[in-house]
Amino acid sequence: MPPVPARPDRDGDQHLRLLEDAWERVVPSWRDGMARRFGTHQWTPLRDESRSYLEALRAMMDVLDAAERDTEC
Amino acid sequence: MTAIHADIDALAGLRAALTRFRYAQREVADQGDDAIEAARASLEAKASHWRARLEQARAELAACRDSSEAAADDPVDCSGYARAVGEAGERLEHIRRWQQRIDQQAIEFHAAATRFASLLQTDLPRAEEQLAAVIASLQAARHVQAPGG
Numbered sequence: 001m002p003p004v005p006a007r008p009d010r011d012g013d014q015h016l017r018l019l020e021d022a023w024e025r026v027v028p029s030w031r032d033g034m035a036r037r038f039g040t041h042q043w044t045p046l047r048d049e050s051r052s053y054l055e056a057l058r059a060m061m062d063v064l065d066a067a068e069r070d071t072e073c
Numbered sequence: 074m075t076a077i078h079a080d081i082d083a084l085a086g087l088r089a090a091l092t093r094f095r096y097a098q099r100e101v102a103d104q105g106d107d108a109i110e111a112a113r114a115s116l117e118a119k120a121s122h123w124r125a126r127l128e129q130a131r132a133e134l135a136a137c138r139d140s141s142e143a144a145a146d147d148p149v150d151c152s153g154y155a156r157a158v159g160e161a162g163e164r165l166e167h168i169r170r171w172q173q174r175i176d177q178q179a180i181e182f183h184a185a186a187t188r189f190a191s192l193l194q195t196d197l198p199r200a201e202e203q204l205a206a207v208i209a210s211l212q213a214a215r216h217v218q219a220p221g222g
Contacts, residue, residue, distance in 0.1 A: 008104035015097040022090035026083040034207055042200040049192050050098070056185035057105050063178045064112040067171040071119050 009057040016050050023047075081211050088204040095197045102186060102193075109179060116175070120168045127161035134158050 023043060026035075137151035 008101045008108060011104070012098060012101040015094055015101065019090050019094045022087045026087045029080050029083055038200070038203060038207075042196070042203065046192065046196060046200060049188060053185045053189035053192075056182045057101070060105065060178055060182040061108065063175055064108055067112060067116060067175060071116060071168050071171055 007061055009054055009061050012050075012054045012057060016047075016054060019050075020047070081208055081215070084204055084208050084211070088201055088208065091197060091201050091204070095193050095201075098189070099193055102190065105182075105186070109175070109182075112175060113172070116168055116172050120165060120172070123161055123165040123168060127158065127165055130154060130157040130161050 134151060134154035134157070137149055137154045141149040141151060
């Protein structure tokens with residue numbers, strides 16, 4: 001089994017930032033009704049749900065790290 | 074480059090980024106699950122270690138007390154064994170509390186992870202398909218506009 005990265009939440013944050021950058025490049029030139037609908041119904045829920053998940057993952061990893069540190073033999 | 078070209082390039086970039094995001098975040102989710110499993114296994118190994126230490130310490134304390142009772146006129150000091158029992162019990166309890174905390178946190182995490190998994194599996198491909206349709210319509214419009222410049 002490959003080694004587990006210490007903090008997958010940080011990888012997740014980085015991937016979300018890359019996606020947000022791609023969205024920011026689209027916004028200036030895509031302003032029609034389809035863009036607004038996509039933004040409202042696809043992009044915003046996707047971004048918010050991703051942030052929510054990554055925050056939960058961060059909290060989980062914080063607890064795992066603390067448990068490991070606090071129970072060292 | 075016309076405005077339509079710019080739209081197509083940026084939208085194609087967003088679509089590709091969504092696809093990469095979907096695969097990358099699946100990997101992140103798997104790594105998160107693996108980390109939880111690994112931490113649980115690590116804590117269980119520590120708990121097992123301290124359970125064995127506690128059992129051994131209790132046996133040594135009992136043996137010491139038996140010796141002490143057998144030699145009533147020359148009592149043996151068993152306080153060191155008693156301390157060892159206490160320490161092993163505390164360490165074991167400490168680990169159990171962390172195990173419970175991880176279980177509680179995992180319940181909260183699981184709710185968010187389930188929603189996110191659904192997003193990756195269902196919503197993201199749908200968004201990619203929508204972008205593909207938008208890109209196709211823009212490309213068609215470009216071909217219509219091209220003859221006139």
